[in-house]
Amino acid sequence: MKRSEAITMPEYIQRVKITMSFPLRWVNSYVLHETDGTVTIVDPGPRSSETELEWQEALASLGLSFQSISQIVLTHHHPDHLGLSGWLQQKTGAPVRMSSRSMKEAEYMWGQDATINVVLPEYYAQHGMPADKARQIHEHMESFDSQIMPLPEITSIEDGEWLEMGGQQWMAVETGGHAPGHLSFYAPETREILCGDAVLPQISPNVSLQPGSDSQPLLSYMEGVHRLGALDVERAYPGHRNPFLHFNERTVHLLAHHEERLQKMAERVAEAPVSAYDLCLFMFSDRLSTHQLRFAMSETLAHLQELVRRGLVVQEEQRDGMFLFNIKK
Ligand SMILES: [Zn+2]
Ligand SMILES: [Zn+2]
Numbered sequence: 001m002k003r004s005e006a007i008t009m010p011e012y013i014q015r016v017k018i019t020m021s022f023p024l025r026w027v028n029s030y031v032l033h034e035t036d037g038t039v040t041i042v043d044p045g046p047r048s049s050e051t052e053l054e055w056q057e058a059l060a061s062l063g064l065s066f067q068s069i070s071q072i073v074l075t076h077h078h079p080d081h082l083g084l085s086g087w088l089q090q091k092t093g094a095p096v097r098m099s100s101r102s103m104k105e106a107e108y109m110w111g112q113d114a115t116i117n118v119v120l121p122e123y124y125a126q127h128g129m130p131a132d133k134a135r136q137i138h139e140h141m142e143s144f145d146s147q148i149m150p151l152p153e154i155t156s157i158e159d160g161e162w163l164e165m166g167g168q169q170w171m172a173v174e175t176g177g178h179a180p181g182h183l184s185f186y187a188p189e190t191r192e193i194l195c196g197d198a199v200l201p202q203i204s205p206n207v208s209l210q211p212g213s214d215s216q217p218l219l220s221y222m223e224g225v226h227r228l229g230a231l232d233v234e235r236a237y238p239g240h241r242n243p244f245l246h247f248n249e250r251t252v253h254l255l256a257h258h259e260e261r262l263q264k265m266a267e268r269v270a271e272a273p274v275s276a277y278d279l280c281l282f283m284f285s286d287r288l289s290t291h292q293l294r295f296a297m298s299e300t301l302a303h304l305q306e307l308v309r310r311g312l313v314v315q316e317e318q319r320d321g322m323f324l325f326n327i328k329k
Contacts, residue, residue, distance in 0.1 A: 007243050012166040014056045018045030020080045027080045032166030038070035038167045042194055046083035046147040055321045074098040075177035075196025077106040079147040086150035096152035099174055101181025103154050103157050117141040123211045124297055127323050128275025142291045177221020178205040180214050191234035201244040204257050208298035209305055219305040225251045265303050269313050273326040276301050
């Protein structure tokens with residue numbers, strides 16, 4: 001069997017592909033059938049009139065209705081996972097469960113006192129991003145509100161807690177880096193894992209540095225992947241692309257990928273002091289959409305921060321208040 005082929009799902013768990021924007025194209029929602037005839041929904045997807053319709057159709061084709069939903073579980077707070085949960089909660093009255101760290105992060109992104117839409121573009125500008133690009137990032141971030149409103153009322157789940165879904169017990173495993181408070185759910189009996197965006201096949205999950213959030217996201221990510229890689233897993237159900245085998249192998253690959261990227265960046269910094277923005281264009285491409293540029297920029301900053309933590313690189317403030325990265329002498 002080719003690695004990219006979808007594996008067959010056990011009958012108590014169904015995948016529903018919900019449309020989202022390029023380049024990911026869809027998010028995997030999972031419907032887990034409970035012994036009392038109700039279902040648990042994991043990660044309903046981003047909100048739009050299209051995705052609301054997709055859920056109506058998906059439930060009908062599974063012989064279910066909104067009233068069948070007894071609980072909604074979120075791996076993390078990103079709009080492509082959490083987005084529809086408030087809307088679904090309004091329709092069903094079902095509890096929405098997510099980690100308390102993720103709740104804090106949703107508050108930091110979209111709460112009443114949130115300043116990130118202003119702070120992040122300013123931060124990028126200090127790291128060399130041209131003003132017009134930083135302004136586009138600001139506008140782009142404002143456009144997310146419609147995908148996540150209304151925000152759900154959350155009942156928290158914490159690391160190590162057990163949750164019944166699909167008639168079996170799953171343990172919540174909290175790992176950071178892709179999103180603070182990200183939960184994967186691991187069923188030791190059947191060796192299955194619902195891994196959200198912590199580990200994806202084919203794609204390396206984005207690891208973002210954002211001011212005011214986790215200050216060491218790549219370290220958090222790599223520690224988390226180590227922890228997940230130690231679990232005995234046969235089948236993995238990710239947030240994007242297809243369910244896959246070889247989960248542990250994939251974790252090893254992702255860690256090696258980040259080590260390679262760190263080395264490549266350190267080599268570039270050693271040639272001459274560089275801004276995070278110029279390094280971002282060097283590492284990714286200069287033809288990114290606004291959405292991709294934001295993630296590429298924050299990922300570059302996350303790697304640079306890790307090089308600083310390892311004592312290989314220093315961040316130097318220039319006279320004009322801009323930052324450059326230099327090799328540590
Ligand atoms: Zn995510
Ligand atoms: Zn995602």
